[in-house]
Amino acid sequence: MLNIVGNKKIWFTISIILVGIAVISVATFGFKESAELKGGALWEFKVSGQNLSVADVQNELVTNLHIEDAQVSADAGNQSFLVIFGSITEPVHQQYITELQQVWPSFQELSFQSISPSVGANLRNNSIIAILLVLVGISLYIAFAFRKASRPISSWKYGWITLLTLFHDVAIPAGMLALLGHFANVQIDSDIIVALLVVMGFSVHDTIVVFDRIRENLLNHRGKVPFATIINDSVNQTLARSINTSLTLILVLLALYFVGPADLKYFVLTLLVGVTTGIYSSIFIASPALVVTSKNESV
Numbered sequence: 001m002l003n004i005v006g007n008k009k010i011w012f013t014i015s016i017i018l019v020g021i022a023v024i025s026v027a028t029f030g031f032k033e034s035a036e037l038k039g040g041a042l043w044e045f046k047v048s049g050q051n052l053s054v055a056d057v058q059n060e061l062v063t064n065l066h067i068e069d070a071q072v073s074a075d076a077g078n079q080s081f082l083v084i085f086g087s088i089t090e091p092v093h094q095q096y097i098t099e100l101q102q103v104w105p106s107f108q109e110l111s112f113q114s115i116s117p118s119v120g121a122n123l124r125n126n127s128i129i130a131i132l133l134v135l136v137g138i139s140l141y142i143a144f145a146f147r148k149a150s151r152p153i154s155s156w157k158y159g160w161i162t163l164l165t166l167f168h169d170v171a172i173p174a175g176m177l178a179l180l181g182h183f184a185n186v187q188i189d190s191d192i193i194v195a196l197l198v199v200m201g202f203s204v205h206d207t208i209v210v211f212d213r214i215r216e217n218l219l220n221h222r223g224k225v226p227f228a229t230i231i232n233d234s235v236n237q238t239l240a241r242s243i244n245t246s247l248t249l250i251l252v253l254l255a256l257y258f259v260g261p262a263d264l265k266y267f268v269l270t271l272l273v274g275v276t277t278g279i280y281s282s283i284f285i286a287s288p289a290l291v292v293t294s295k296n297e298s299v
Contacts, residue, residue: 002239005232008288015285018277019168022175025182031174032181034189035084035115037124041093042113046080048106057081060103065096071185075262080110082263084187087114127193134197138204139163145208146215152227152294161289162207165281169203170196173273180266191267199274202249206242206282213238214287228291235287246279 004011035042047057054072061070061083071084088096093112100107143159173196180186213234221230253272260268 001232001236003232004235004284005228005288005291008284008291011280011284011288015168015281019171019175022171022178025175025178026171029178029182031178031188032185033124034187035086036189037121037127039115039121040084040086041088042111042115043083043085043093043096044080044110044112045083045100046108046110047104048079048108050104050106052081052104054081057083060100061085064103065099067096071187073262087116123190127190131193131197131200134200135163135166138166138200142204142208142211146211153290157290157293158211161286161293162204162211164289165207165278165286166200166203168281168285169199169274169278172277173199173270176273177266177270186266191264192270195267195270196274198271199278202275203278203281206246206278207286209242210235210238210282210287214290227294231287231291235283239283242279242282246275249275 034040054074057074058070058072061067061072067083067085069085072081074081093114097107097109139159139162141159142162143156146155146158177186177188177192181188214231217225217230217234250272253268253275257265257268257272
């Protein structure tokens, strides 16, 4: 049996270091927002039979169309390209099509979407509101669900500790995205926000499984067993289930990351990092934190 509670200082130190790096990264670099969030144009097209590279397309857009802020990406075979740049009017859009058709006769537009800054700001604000509502809702639900396990700690502390683990599980992938945005030009879009919300849902699910076993053992052994022992036993009883359930998801995400669509790469990576930290926090952070917040050692 693992002495998870007894080694809580080790687990807390690891988390503090990781979260600290993540917070510093976000504060220092911030996030590189996509056109979807800050406003701009998303233009997808393909050029057949030209064997173009991303650099070729980038050079053409900057040199001839004077799109200085163009960010170009391509699918695995360089068959289609996605260009993100500032908002333009429809006449300018049509002019760009004409000019590129003259350079590349096989040019074919696949999609074009122009998002105004106000729409992007709306989406960004709604995303923040959604995350805050999720946090409040989860906290209230857990406090209510664990009201019968209010000794030796208040049921509200279960909710606060769950929020702490959620912050832990979201902060680490968020810090990774800030670093990737700075060094690899990875942008935050609605898919990434969805991934962070999924991470929150997975994290709280895993934490509730452990907390529920703690609640059962508290009701069965109240006044007979030290609180720290109940916590440690409960975590060990759910350890295999937590790891096995999470491992199946991690294997699927790994497969998607390496062989899945290129445009979902960072969505999957965010899920992969978030799910992994969620496993860690549910086992090594949430439960030992209950012991730290308890006022006495027995129930």
